[in-house]
Each structure stands twice: as structure tokens, then as C-alpha cells.
Amino acid sequence: MMSRVVPLLLFVCSLAISPVDAQESVENTPLHKQVDDLISQDKIGPIADQSDDFTFIRRVYLDLIGRIPNRTEVEVFLADSKPDRRTAVVDQLLSSDEYPRHMAIVFDVMLMERRGGKHVKSEEFRSYLESAFRENQSYLEIVREVLSADGTSEQNRSASAFYLERDVEPHLLTRDVGRIFYGVDLQCAQCHNHPLIDDYHQEDYYGLQAFFVRSNLFQPDKKKPALIAEQATGEASFKSVFTEREGVIGPRAPQADELVEVTLKPAEQYAVAPAKNVRSVPAISRREQLAKIVLEAPAPAFNRNIVNRLWAHLFGRGIVHPVDLHHSDNPPLQPEVLDLLSREFVSANYDIKWLLRELVLTEAYQRSFQLPEMQPSIANAKQQINAAKATANKASEQAAQADSRVQTALEELDKAVAVAKPFSGAEAAALKQVVEAQKVRDAAESKVKTRQQDIENRQIKYAVLLKSQESTIAAVESLKDDKELATALEIIQKRVTEHSVELQKQQEAIKGESQALVDSENVLKEKTTAADVAISSRVPYEDEVRVKRDELFSMREQAKSLRHQANQALSDVQFLEIIIAYGESSQQIAMLKQAIANGEQDLATNVAAITKAKQNLAELEPQKKQAMTAVVSQQKVFDDASREMVAIQKLHSTLAESISKAKETSLTIPEDTKVKEAVELLSQSLTRITADVTKSQVTVKEQKTQLDLLQATLVESTKQVEQAKQSLATLQEQGKQLTQKQVANQESLLKAHSAHDTIWGEVVDGATARAHVASLDSLSPEQFAMSMLIATGQYKRLQSAAIAKVDKEMPVKEDSSQTAKDQEARQTAINAALKTSLQGTIDKFVTLYGAAAGQPQWDFFATPDQSLFAANGNELRTWLIPGGGNLTEHLIAIESIDALAREMYLSVLTRIPTNEEIADVRSYIETRPDAKAQAVQELCWGLMTSAEFRFQH
Structure with a gap:
């Protein structure tokens, strides 16, 4: 899994060197170094380290020859200790026979998008490309041949596939030539200016369509090859379905000058005039003019497009991406690199091999697909954002002003068109009259010629009749009595008279027809002169229209350039914002982690406090219970003493009352000694009971005091228990809140990680677009097929079979008479036989893994058929059956499982396995000691159907 990386803002200080020294320095610096210098000056984003040797050799083999290296090739490369071994292997691959074959596939897919076979066989067009790459033909020359081919030449008929396989349909050609050769998809500018892209206008679409509007597919006999015919007339006119604005434009390639054409008279327009079952050939072919323009004055858009596409081939995406959408809202993220490559490619005469070599030698190409982990300076990034926004705002304001000038230029153009329109109409009408007059002249001329031919034929017959008459007269004079001769003479003389009369009639008729011819020629001459006048009258107005149109195009280019600057700055802003978001996300994650760690500590402290509070409560509750028991017990004692005191007090009161009554009786009966004695006894009892009352009162008071003390103790104990409970409840609530906070922080951390990963993906995308890290790209169907054949050893089997076949058909001479030419012919035959053997397998992979004809071919997709093929396909399982020196x-x-694992990973994935992977292989094989062969096949199958094998990295 790719490690997560936090990008680092790179700041590069410029060196103080003179302009002259700088120029000399650049001129002496190889292109790949200049590219790396420009990329290193990019102040935004992280840059990956150099890839390891395994990654590099796999990548460069796939890109330059379309397959992975076999284990021998890897080992040879690794064994080379020279510092320039990477350069050496690049040069070796570029000089191999496999390079032109692979590049033919790459360019076939690029140009034809898997179309082919309807009019020109796909293998024929691919062979044409292979030959061009083998001879290192200039890209400019390849394009010239493709765009000028009409199918008539047997030598380069295959080059006409681009047109023929699109049925020479003008709108399709307009779109595909724009996309493939100029990097602009103008399809949505057909009915109106592009609704989403400010740079694409109807003038652009129909300027390009003007090169094809006159062409058509010519195949009157379906048994014969299709050709391309072309008319001499037909213009690219348009009308916006939104604004109703109308226009006509001459041939104009993107970013090129409008083609100035001379108006030809009808008689001058064709090299081969249109007729039934006749391929018309104009005197001036617009298609050929497009090829000539490309060859002699390639537009900047043309140069930038091919450089961008070659970059995309190696880097997985273009400097401008998608590669067919060059416009100001989709600016190149390395504009200086694109400009440099375009200039140098032109200087190198459009040498594709040279450019590929320079690109492959860059540090940018050789980067790892893993970014280093770094922390951005958010403050610096924000400063850069402010600067970029200022640049964007300034350019946007200037673009708005430029758009205003564009509108003015458009209005001026429309005025000029309106002024020129009557003159164009007058010219068209005059030319139409010339055509009509020419038809009349041609008809009169045809009559005269027919009449002349008839007179000539009659004169011949008349001469024959005269001679016959003379000989018959001589015979009659010799045989005057021969009635049959006399009758014959009468017949012949009658025929002579008839022919004489008819000749006179014909000669009289031809006089009138000749005069009619003269008259028609005079009319034609008159109409031609009038057409010349009309043409001459139109030219200055048309020139004015062209001037205004050029001014409009110039204004649009200025506005486009300013929008480009603004959007370039905004793209930097967006990437800086991503970097800032990533940095802030990293900080948020760090803060959340710290908060979670602090929360864990707080929770631990809380748990300890709760434990202590529970222990305290556990100690206080028995004390409270004991105090409660003591109070209850003392209350009983107090209650008993109180009751006893009340009883004694009642007794005391009763006794006192008795004494009082007794004393009253004693006073009433003083003499009754018994009463006195009773009073005395009662008084004694009262004294004793009074003492008991006092004692009980003291006892009750003491018990009350004791009860109060115990109750106070109980109150305090109860208070302590309640406080302990409240403290425990508070701690538990705190614990609950801490737990909730922890859960919330952990959820926030998960979300932050998810957002962090998303932002990281955006960082990777931005770094990939800036060539700061290698991209992960799926193999093309052809690369996938060839790599499987190489990995399994099936390629070697087929190669051996091809050699054996050629050995049988072309035995090697035992003497020394075999020449270099013989050896070359033999190798050619082997290559052809091998190619035939491989093609069936490759075609199957193309069917399964390639997009439909005419569809974009660079997107990765998966289908059930692919899964079924990988899981159950006979091809792969057959290739893995041990035998014939194959991989399994x-x-x-x-014998050594560790060595086996190393060989397997090196052969299939072009790398050494990790210790964990070796352990997995060992475990898988050792658990099946009696089925080693099957285990090895299954392991190889697993590696070949893995995502790692399917992708280039």
C-alpha cells in the first residue's frame, strides 16, 4: 500500500548569472536536464525519490517495447555496475526490433482508435506505421502521408486508412483531426460556439471542416477498393442555433492562418471532372493543402499536441489532460516544460525516437510512485496563494477587457461580412451564369462535333458510292445489254443523289450550328468577363473580411492567453489549498490524537478517583449504619428512662396529692394519731420518690445528651455518606462525559483520517499532474498480452517454433556463403512467423480489455468477461502447465523455496519478494508436499491475475 505523504512546498532560489551565460548553459544542457530543471523550479507540492531499478526496468520495457522484461534481462541489467546503465538499456530498447512494432501499436491506437478492416486492413496500416518507425521517419512526414493519402497509390494506400475507415465523413474527420492532431475537441462547436469552453468557436470548427467538406468516399464498384474523391466546390458555412449568427470561412487549421484561395473558373476547377463512376479530382485539393500546411508551417497547437501525447504515453497523463482538450480553462500544469519540449521537438525535425529517449532519461520519468512524507509550511502556502490570486485577478481583469475587444472585433467582422455578402452573391451568380453558358457552349460544341462526324462519315460513304458508280457505269458500257447491271447502276445513282442531297442538308445545318457555337462562345466569353469583374469586385471586400477575421482570431488568442494565465494561477491556488487542507488535516489529526491521549489520561484519573470515592463510601456507610444502630439503641434507652421518669413523676404527683389530702384530714382530725402517722409515712415516701424523680430526671437528661451526641454523629455520618455519594455521582458523570468526548474524538479522528485520505488522493493527483510522482496506469491490452506471454515463457515457446519453421523453410547454409542479406531475410521471416503466432492471443486480449472502436482507449475498466477469462481462461492455464522450458x-x-519465490516474483512482477511474501510462498508449498507442481501453477496464476501485474508503476 502506498504510504501517506504530507507535501512539502519547495522553494528554489534563482542563480545570478548573465543572460548570455544562461543561454550558453541551456544550449549545452541536454533536453532531459532542462526538463528536470524546470520541474524542480515548480514551487508547489512534493517530489518523489528516484524509483528502484526493478521499477525502472519494468516501466521502460513496457513503455518502449510494450512488454515486461524477462528474468534474464532483469538480471543482466542488475549485474551492470556502470553508472550509465539506465541510459544504456534505454538506447538498447530504442534500437531493438520491438521498438517500431510497439510504437506502431501505440500510434495505430492513437490515430485509428481501434477502427479498421472495412476498407483498409488494420494490420496493413500497422505495418505501414511499423515501417515508418523502423526508418525513424519524422512525425511530420507520417502526418503528411496520412492526411494526403487518397487510396489510389498502391505504395501508400495503407496510409489512407485514417480517412477511409471514417468513411470520409466530413464532420467525423473534423472532430478527429482536431482532437488527434491539434488536441482540440471541437464537436460541440458545430451548431454554436462551445457552451462550456470559451476558446472553441464555430469558426474553428468550420475552418477545419472546410478542408474536408468537399471530400467523399468513392466506391461505385463494391468489389474494388474504396478511394477518396473530392469536389472543386463547396464551402463551410454555419449558422448558430442560439444567436442565428451566420458565417462562411475558408480552410483554416487551429492556430493557423486562413488559407487564401484563388477563385477558379468552372473550366479550370478539375483535373478530372465529375462524371458517372469517375473519381473527381480537383485542380486544387483542400485535403492536400492541409497536409502541405502541416508539413510547411505546423501550427503551435499541432506541435504542442504531439509532444503532449508522447508525454502522456510515458507519464500516464498529459501535461495537458485530457490530451484532446487543450484550452484556457484546462491549462498545462507545467507550461514551461510543454513550451520547451515543443520548441526542441521542432528543432529535432520531429524525431519521435529522440524525444522519447530524452523524456525517459528525465528524473521526472524515473521517479517512484510513492511520495515522501513531509510537512508543508501552511504560512508559506498562504503567502503563495495570495500571490497566485493576485496574478489570477489581474489576468482575469485583462481577459475581461480582451473579451470586450473580441466582441468589438466580432461586430466589425459581421459588418464587413454584410458589406461583402452582395459581392459574394454577385460572384456566385456570375459564376453560375458562366456554368450555364458553358453548358450551352458545350452542348453547341457537341452538336457541331456530332454533325462534323456525321458529315465525315457521309462523305466517306459518298466517296465510296461515287467510285462504285464510276465502276458500274464502266461495266454497263461494256455490257450494254446486261439489264441487271443497268438496274444496279440506277440504284447506285439514286443512292449517290440521296447522299449528295443529305450532305448538302448537313452542310447547311452545320453552318447554323457552327454559328450557334460561335454565339455560345461569345456568350461564354461575355459571362466569363462578367465573372472576372465580379471576382475582382469581391476580392477587396473578401480581403477586408479576412483582415477582420484575422483581427478577431488575434483578439481571441490574446483573451485566451490571458484566461490561460488566470487559470494557471488558479490551478496553483487550488493545489495550494489542497496542500493547506492536507496540512491542516494533519494538524487536526495530531490534535485529535493528543486529545484522545489526554482523554485516556483523564479517564484513568477519573477511574482512579471513582475507585477511591467508592472505597470511601464503602467505609462511610458502615459507620453511618453503626451510628444509626447506636441512635436507635440509645433512643430506646432514652425512651425507657423517659417513661420511667414520667411514671415516677406521676407517682410523685399522686403521692403529693395524697399527702395534701392526708394533711387536710389530719388538721380536721388532729387527734387521730394514725392519720398523722400516715402523713408521716407518706411524707417519707414522697421524700424518697422525690429523690427518685430527681434521679430519673438526671438519668433522662444524661440519656438525652447521649442521644443527642449519637444523633449528631449519625447526622454527620449521613452527611459524609451523601457527600461521598454526590462526589461519586459527580465523578461518574465526569467519566461518562469523558467517555462521550473520547468516542466523539475517535469518531472525529476516523472522519479526519477519511478526509485526510481523500485530500491525500488530491495531493497525489496534483503531484502526478506536475510529474512529481509516477502514476499508476493499467497496461494496454497489447502490453498485457505480451507481458503474460513473456512471464509464462509462452513467448519463448512461440519464438522457438517460429525459428524451427524458418529453419525448415530456409535452412541455414553450412558453408560461409550466407550473406548479411540472407541473415536479414531469415530474421525477417522469423519475425513474421512469430508475429503471426502472437496475433491471435493479442487479438483476444484486445477484445477483452480494449474499448470499442472509436471510443477513448486510455480509460481502465473491468468486465465480467475479463474476470471469467482470468479465472477460467484456457490460454493462461495452458501456458502454466509445466513443459517446454516454461516458467512453471x-x-x-x-529445490529451495526461497529461491523459487525469488525467481517467480522476478519473472512475473519484476521485483524481489518481501520476507512476508516468501513466507507465504513457503507456507503454501510446504502444506502441500505432494502437489508442488499444482501449488506453483496456482501461485503463478495468482501473481499474473493480481492488480500489481495489471498495472504499470
Whole structure:
């Protein structure tokens, strides 16, 4: 898994050197170094380290020859200790026979988008491209041949596939020539200016369509090859479905000058005039003019497009991406690099091999697909954002002003068109009259010629009749009595008279027809002169229209350039914002982690406090219970003493009352000694009971005091228990809140990680677009097929079979008479036989893994058929059956499982396995000691159907 990376803002200080020294320095610096210098000056984003040797050799083999290296090639490369071994392997691959074959596939897919076979066989067009790459033909020359081919030449008929396989349909050609050769998809500018892209206008669409509007597919006999015919007339006119604005434009390639054409008279327009079952050939072919323009004056858009596409081939995406949408809202993220490559490619005469070599030698190409982990300076990034926004705002304001000038230029153009329109109409009418007059002249001329031919034929017959008459007269004079001769003479003389009369009639008729011819020629001459006048009258107005149109195009280019600057700055702003978001996300994650760590500590402290509070409560509750028991017990004692005191007090009161009554009786009966004695006894009892009352009162008071003390103790104990409970409840609530906070922080951390990963993906995309890190791209169907054949050893089997076949058909001479030419012919035959053997497999992979004809071919997609093929396909399983020196046979023979694992990973994935992977292989094989062969096949199958094998990195 790719490690997560936090980008680092790179700041590069410029060196103080003179302009002259700088120029000399650049001129002496190889292109790949200049590219790396420009990329290193990009102040935005992280840059990956150099890839390891395994990654590099796999990548460069796939890109330059369309397959992975076999294990021998990897080992040879690794064994080379020279510092320039990477350069050496690049040069080796570029000089190999596999390079032109692979580049033919790449350009076939680019140009034809898997169309082919309807009029020109796909293999024929691919062979044409292969030959061009083998001879290192200039890209400019390849394009010239493709755009000028009409199918008539047997030598380069295959080059006409681009037109023929699109049925020479003008709108399709307009779109595809714009996309493929100029990097602009103008399709949505057909009915109106592009609704989403400010740079694409109807003038652009129909300027390009003007090169094809006169062409058509010519195949009157379906048994014969289709050709391209072309008319001499037909213009690219348009009308916006939104604004009703109308216009006509001459041929104009993107960013090129409008083609100035001379108006030809009808008689001058064709090299081969249109007729039934006749391929018309104009005196001036617009298609050929497009090819000539490309060859002699390639537009900047043309140069930038091919450089961008070659970059995309190696880097997985273009400097401008998508590669067919060059416009100001989709600016190149390395504009200086694109400009440099375009200039140098032109200077190198459009040498594709040279440019590929320079690009492959860049540090940018050789980067790892993993970014280093770094922390951005958010403050610096914000400063850069402010500067970029200022640049964007200034350019946007200037673009708005430029758009205003564009509108003015458009209005001026429309005025000029309105002024020129009557003159164009007058010219068209005059030319139409010339055509009509020419038809009359041609008809009169045809009559005269027919009449002349008839007179000539009659004169011949008349001469024959005269001679016959003379000989018959001589015979009659010799045989005057021969009635039959006399009758014959009468017949002949009658025929002579008839022919004489008819000749006179014909000669009289031809006089009138000749005069009619003269008259028609005079009319034609008159109409031609009038047409010349009309043409001459139109030219200055048309020139004015062209001047105004050029001014409009110039204004649009200025506005486009300013929008480009603004959007370039905004793209930097967006990437800086992503970097800032990533940095802030990293900070948020760090803060959340710290908060979670602090929360854990707080929770631990809380748990300890709760434990202590519970222990305290556990200690206080028995004390409260004990105090409660003591109070209850003392209350009982107090209650008993109180009751006893009340009883004694009642007794005391009763006794006192008795004494009082007794004393009253004693006073009433003083003499009754018994009463006195009773009073005395009662008084004694009262004294004793009074003492008991006092004692009980003291006792009750003491018990009350004791009860109060115990109750106070109980109150305090109860208070302590309640406080302990409240403290425990508070701690538990705090714990609950801490737990909730922890859960919330953990959820926030998960979301932050998810957002962090999303932002990281955006960082990777931005770094990939800036060539700061290698991209992960799926293999093309052809690369996938060839790599499987190489990895399994099936390629070697087929190669051996091809050699054996050629050995049988072309035995090697035992003497020394075999020449270099013989050896070359033999190798050619082997290559052809091998190619035939490989094609069926490659075609199957193309069917399964390639997009439909005419569809974009660079997108990765997966289908059930692909899964079924990988899981159950006979091809792959057959290739993995041990035998014939293939991979599995080689692996099974290796006794050491560690060595086996190394060989397997090196052969299939072009790398050494990790210790964990070796352990997995060992475990898988050791658990099946009696089925090693099957285990090895299954392991190889697993690696070949893995995502790692399917993708280039």
C-alpha cells in the first residue's frame, strides 16, 4: 500500500548569472536536464525519490517495447555496475526490433482508435506505421502521408486508412483531426460556439471542416477498393442555433492562418471532372493543402499536441489532460516544460525516437510512485496563494477587457461580412451564369462535333458510292445489254443523289450550328468577363473580411492567453489549498490524537478517583449504619428512662396529692394519731420518690445528651455518606462525559483520517499532474498480452517454433556463403512467423480489455468477461502447465523455496519478494508436499491475475 505523504512546498532560489551565460548553459544542457530543471523550479507540492531499478526496468520495457522484461534481462541489467546503465538499456530498447512494432501499436491506437478492416486492413496500416518507425521517419512526414493519402497509390494506400475507415465523413474527420492532431475537441462547436469552453468557436470548427467538406468516399464498384474523391466546390458555412449568427470561412487549421484561395473558373476547377463512376479530382485539393500546411508551417497547437501525447504515453497523463482538450480553462500544469519540449521537438525535425529517449532519461520519468512524507509550511502556502490570486485577478481583469475587444472585433467582422455578402452573391451568380453558358457552349460544341462526324462519315460513304458508280457505269458500257447491271447502276445513282442531297442538308445545318457555337462562345466569353469583374469586385471586400477575421482570431488568442494565465494561477491556488487542507488535516489529526491521549489520561484519573470515592463510601456507610444502630439503641434507652421518669413523676404527683389530702384530714382530725402517722409515712415516701424523680430526671437528661451526641454523629455520618455519594455521582458523570468526548474524538479522528485520505488522493493527483510522482496506469491490452506471454515463457515457446519453421523453410547454409542479406531475410521471416503466432492471443486480449472502436482507449475498466477469462481462461492455464522450458517447469525444478519465490516474483512482477511474501510462498508449498507442481501453477496464476501485474508503476 502506498504510504501517506504530507507535501512539502519547495522553494528554489534563482542563480545570478548573465543572460548570455544562461543561454550558453541551456544550449549545452541536454533536453532531459532542462526538463528536470524546470520541474524542480515548480514551487508547489512534493517530489518523489528516484524509483528502484526493478521499477525502472519494468516501466521502460513496457513503455518502449510494450512488454515486461524477462528474468534474464532483469538480471543482466542488475549485474551492470556502470553508472550509465539506465541510459544504456534505454538506447538498447530504442534500437531493438520491438521498438517500431510497439510504437506502431501505440500510434495505430492513437490515430485509428481501434477502427479498421472495412476498407483498409488494420494490420496493413500497422505495418505501414511499423515501417515508418523502423526508418525513424519524422512525425511530420507520417502526418503528411496520412492526411494526403487518397487510396489510389498502391505504395501508400495503407496510409489512407485514417480517412477511409471514417468513411470520409466530413464532420467525423473534423472532430478527429482536431482532437488527434491539434488536441482540440471541437464537436460541440458545430451548431454554436462551445457552451462550456470559451476558446472553441464555430469558426474553428468550420475552418477545419472546410478542408474536408468537399471530400467523399468513392466506391461505385463494391468489389474494388474504396478511394477518396473530392469536389472543386463547396464551402463551410454555419449558422448558430442560439444567436442565428451566420458565417462562411475558408480552410483554416487551429492556430493557423486562413488559407487564401484563388477563385477558379468552372473550366479550370478539375483535373478530372465529375462524371458517372469517375473519381473527381480537383485542380486544387483542400485535403492536400492541409497536409502541405502541416508539413510547411505546423501550427503551435499541432506541435504542442504531439509532444503532449508522447508525454502522456510515458507519464500516464498529459501535461495537458485530457490530451484532446487543450484550452484556457484546462491549462498545462507545467507550461514551461510543454513550451520547451515543443520548441526542441521542432528543432529535432520531429524525431519521435529522440524525444522519447530524452523524456525517459528525465528524473521526472524515473521517479517512484510513492511520495515522501513531509510537512508543508501552511504560512508559506498562504503567502503563495495570495500571490497566485493576485496574478489570477489581474489576468482575469485583462481577459475581461480582451473579451470586450473580441466582441468589438466580432461586430466589425459581421459588418464587413454584410458589406461583402452582395459581392459574394454577385460572384456566385456570375459564376453560375458562366456554368450555364458553358453548358450551352458545350452542348453547341457537341452538336457541331456530332454533325462534323456525321458529315465525315457521309462523305466517306459518298466517296465510296461515287467510285462504285464510276465502276458500274464502266461495266454497263461494256455490257450494254446486261439489264441487271443497268438496274444496279440506277440504284447506285439514286443512292449517290440521296447522299449528295443529305450532305448538302448537313452542310447547311452545320453552318447554323457552327454559328450557334460561335454565339455560345461569345456568350461564354461575355459571362466569363462578367465573372472576372465580379471576382475582382469581391476580392477587396473578401480581403477586408479576412483582415477582420484575422483581427478577431488575434483578439481571441490574446483573451485566451490571458484566461490561460488566470487559470494557471488558479490551478496553483487550488493545489495550494489542497496542500493547506492536507496540512491542516494533519494538524487536526495530531490534535485529535493528543486529545484522545489526554482523554485516556483523564479517564484513568477519573477511574482512579471513582475507585477511591467508592472505597470511601464503602467505609462511610458502615459507620453511618453503626451510628444509626447506636441512635436507635440509645433512643430506646432514652425512651425507657423517659417513661420511667414520667411514671415516677406521676407517682410523685399522686403521692403529693395524697399527702395534701392526708394533711387536710389530719388538721380536721388532729387527734387521730394514725392519720398523722400516715402523713408521716407518706411524707417519707414522697421524700424518697422525690429523690427518685430527681434521679430519673438526671438519668433522662444524661440519656438525652447521649442521644443527642449519637444523633449528631449519625447526622454527620449521613452527611459524609451523601457527600461521598454526590462526589461519586459527580465523578461518574465526569467519566461518562469523558467517555462521550473520547468516542466523539475517535469518531472525529476516523472522519479526519477519511478526509485526510481523500485530500491525500488530491495531493497525489496534483503531484502526478506536475510529474512529481509516477502514476499508476493499467497496461494496454497489447502490453498485457505480451507481458503474460513473456512471464509464462509462452513467448519463448512461440519464438522457438517460429525459428524451427524458418529453419525448415530456409535452412541455414553450412558453408560461409550466407550473406548479411540472407541473415536479414531469415530474421525477417522469423519475425513474421512469430508475429503471426502472437496475433491471435493479442487479438483476444484486445477484445477483452480494449474499448470499442472509436471510443477513448486510455480509460481502465473491468468486465465480467475479463474476470471469467482470468479465472477460467484456457490460454493462461495452458501456458502454466509445466513443459517446454516454461516458467512453471523452471520453478518446480528449484529445490529451495526461497529461491523459487525469488525467481517467480522476478519473472512475473519484476521485483524481489518481501520476507512476508516468501513466507507465504513457503507456507503454501510446504502444506502441500505432494502437489508442488499444482501449488506453483496456482501461485503463478495468482501473481499474473493480481492488480500489481495489471498495472504499470
